[in-house]
Amino acid sequence: MVVDDLVKHFRVPLGGTIKREWGLVKAVDGVSFTVRSGETLGLVGESGCGKSTTARLILRLIDATSGRVWFNGMELLDLSRRDLRRARREMQIVFQDPYASLNPRMTVRDIVGEGLRVWGLDKDLDRQVGNLLDRVGLNPAFAKRYPHEFSGGQRQRIGIARALALQPKLIVCDEPVSALDVSVQAQILNLLKDLQDEFDLTLIFIAHDLSVVRHISDRVAVMYLGKIAEIGDRNTIYQRPEHPYTQALLSAVPVPDPVKEKVRTRIPLQGDVPSPISPPSGCHFRTRCWKATEKCAEEEPPLLPGATDANHFAACHYAAPLDQAVI
């Protein structure tokens, strides 16, 4: 998949009593990246960075303001409704909230089999659904039950079975384990990895938990205020980050090792995340960055190749790895 300069601006009312005033929330402000077949791209960032919106734009669950997305030889944002429908067989999504993403009035069989039915592939549906449930670690007999009879982790498995039903090439996982306990989270992450190997899936994995992302991703993109700050191979991002935001972010992630925690120094960030309605000029991160100069206010830094390897990019005029690892 190739995403090119994806933009989504939301018009929002800003108040005003006699005449409505409008502002523009620049939720996604020019995002570009590639995902290779069979790999997992982790998309991380803090709240409001635009990662979930990006996921929805790729799948055309919401319409983009501008930009292009190529997938499987097709330009997705340009497709007719009919062609899009066909393309959607190849892309699926697993949502964050296991309680909201399953229709409470449908049985598991109906939920998992819905896609197959829509495409007329529902011959022998019970067997197909049974196989899918088994593949995600659930008893096929559960097909008759309703979502409320299951725990959060089990519901996520149902959601994953549903996503697998049409044998897609790409699955977007939008915070699939955030709502789950640690031990259940581990089960689901292992499952996703196994399924990826078995079905040669490409995953776009969106999360705010940097430990989870490190575990599952091959490459990682760090987002801030609607833009990609840094993107590259997973190990490089975590071991030798070059963008100041990534460095600060990683330094804040707590590690379950009290000895390490005692000696770590955190890079503090001043202030709060600016509003996406009026992000800072030039580099969006400059108001909180210790390296910021006038150039940062005037010129928005493009994604430039980093010092470490050719496939690593950071959007910073002064990107440089630190002497010590931050995590």
Added chain:
Amino acid sequence: MPSLIEGAGDPVLSVRDLHTTIDTENGTVHAVDGVSFDLYPREVLAIVGESGCGKSMTALSILGLLPKRAGRIEGGQVVFGGRDLTTLSERALRSVRGDQIAMIFQDALTGLNPVYRVGDQISEMIRAHRDVSKKKALAQAVELLDLVGIPNPAHRARNYVHEFSGGMRQRAMIAMAIALEPDILIADEPTTALDVTVQAQVMDLLLRLREQLGMAIILITHDLGVVAGTADRVMVMYAGRKIEEQGILQLFAAPRHPYTWGLLGSMPRADEITDRLSPIHGAPPSLIAPPVGCRFSPRCRYAKDVCRIDEPPLRRVGDGALVSCHFADRPDWTPDLSPAAFAAQVVDGGDE
């Protein structure tokens, strides 16, 4: 278990054999099923466990904040300031809450009222316990907002909760909680809903306040990373009981209970590459009809027959660890935390 803080002296809070139940439509849940622990002055005691283990219920029991008709303390004592809090009237408890024991929550809107200005709420709290004028209380509220690192505190005191960002709300809630310099602050998942950079700031703030005000903190969380950075001692809960308690360094260096190993082995780490996680299979037992024997045995790879019949008591093992496991003190049985050891436990597909 004695404090790890130098010269701490006697515990400031003692919970003894606490039993708390909650009535639900499916039956009565034994949410806290015989929990005891001490809290010493100025220490940070972390209570960790996954959802349903009883950690939040323990905290609510201490302050008598259980759901009005459904929840009740069935037995045990909560000793604070020479009195058993479980025997106090609501009126007497109200004078303890906020003033001597304060609590902050995961959601700032649980602790703060959305229809009142922040400054007014804090000053109202102060005036409920101290004899000060409205003007003075408001001035103190502004000072508190400044103390917790809210910029422009005088201006912000006039804001409503929804006008604050997530991190700022937590700070405002903390400001209200420490207003009267309580002896104990109970923090129930204070940073779970926050971004990681904000989380780090809030945890730093809590530690700083602990130094400045000399209060003890009970930190309730499921996040072992946060625990590693802030706690002095850790208590692990499972299925309504305490199953392990150790000093922070000891717990991570040599966890004694298989559940604790399971937790540590199932966590992905941001500082290392974890190839395969070692999840704990199955799910915690129902607390409506708790199982016989060790509650963790159905999920434990080391379980033997005795585990399924006899509930292991909490006892001292090694140098100061408290564990409830029949096999915790076998000298030849050191936990093997290597992925390979846990991989044996991982069955194809997993299950619940």
